[in-house]
Amino acid sequence: MKIIKTIPEMKAAVGEHKSAGRTIGLVPTMGFLHEGHFSLVRAARKKADVTVVSIFVNPAQFGPKEDLKTYPRDLNRDSVMLEKEGVDYVFHPEAGEMYPHGYKTYVEVRDLQEKLCGRSRPEHFRGVCTVVLKLFQIVGPDIAFFGQKDAQQAIILRKMAQDLNLDVQVEIMPIVREADGLAMSSRNTYLSPEERAAALVLAKSLEAAKRQIDHGERRAGVILGGMKAMIGEEPLARIDYVEAVDMEDLDPVKKIVKGTLIALAVFIGPTRLIDNMIVSLER
Ligand code: PAF
Numbered sequence: 001m002k003i004i005k006t007i008p009e010m011k012a013a014v015g016e017h018k019s020a021g022r023t024i025g026l027v028p029t030m031g032f033l034h035e036g037h038f039s040l041v042r043a044a045r046k047k048a049d050v051t052v053v054s055i056f057v058n059p060a061q062f063g064p065k066e067d068l069k070t071y072p073r074d075l076n077r078d079s080v081m082l083e084k085e086g087v088d089y090v091f092h093p094e095a096g097e098m099y100p101h102g103y104k105t106y107v108e109v110r111d112l113q114e115k116l117c118g119r120s121r122p123e124h125f126r127g128v129c130t131v132v133l134k135l136f137q138i139v140g141p142d143i144a145f146f147g148q149k150d151a152q153q154a155i156i157l158r159k160m161a162q163d164l165n166l167d168v169q170v171e172i173m174p175i176v177r178e179a180d181g182l183a184m185s186s187r188n189t190y191l192s193p194e195e196r197a198a199a200l201v202l203a204k205s206l207e208a209a210k211r212q213i214d215h216g217e218r219r220a221g222v223i224l225g226g227m228k229a230m231i232g233e234e235p236l237a238r239i240d241y242v243e244a245v246d247m248e249d250l251d252p253v254k255k256i257v258k259g260t261l262i263a264l265a266v267f268i269g270p271t272r273l274i275d276n277m278i279v280s281l282e283r
Pocket of ligand 1: 058
């Protein structure tokens with residue numbers, strides 16, 4: 001496994017594989033990897049000839065009061081794990097490599113970027129789209145892998161790829177959870193033991209919603225009301241949003257149907273966590 005820090009080197013490495021007719025799979029990450037990331041890596045290894053994992057804590061997607069400085073980083077730990085997973089390249093640029101002095105170009109997916117997480121993180125998806133488009137330009141993947149845990153991000157990136165006619169297939173892989181149901185996230189490392197226990201309320205509220213839907217309830221108001229009441233009982237939790245939306249336009253729905261996205265963001269103490277489920281209506 002090779003760790004590459006510069007854009008020309010990365011382009012040259014994938015260029016050789018492309019000339020030899022090999023397909024490239026890209027897993028964009030911000031590092032501090034967990035099983036959720038490894039599920040993406042394994043999918044990339046299955047579907048592409050060459051696997052590239054990018055590790056870059058992207059300053060453009062953090063708000064001024066967010067956790068850019070404290071976001072967990074450990075390249076050595078990540079590299080050891082990625083080597084075991086059989087990854088071919090790690091792309092780990094410095095911020096100045098991606099955004100040199102005088103950098104001015106940003107990508108927006110209007111409308112979708114303002115909803116759900118976009119309301120409390122107004123610049124976030126502009127930063128995500130910008131860095132992911134740059135990574136696509138640098139690595140030139142045939143397939144790129146993202147997790148459903150960041151459902152809005154995945155939907156926005158798919159739309160970006162479609163609108164900009166990018167020759168990349170955007171694959172969205174299922175949420176990976178801890179044994180007790182907590183969705184895996186690098187930000188879980190911020191939680192104290194009490195907060196870790198309280199954080200289970202996100203997954204529990206989704207499980208309760210699923211039970212209601214399985215029993216035939218289709219009114220979004222009733223389901224979301226139940227989720228909010230459950231979260232409201234957890235003293236360490238503060239709701240940012242709990243919504244049921246259409247997967248295409250992310251607009252709120254009144255009636256739950258197959259494919260409705262039920263998504264939530266909740267502060268547990270100071271840490272903002274997200275989780276979601278896509279309604280299957282299959283028993
Ligand atoms: O999901 C993430 O870790 C980041 O938003 C991504 C896609 C790597 C872009 O920085």
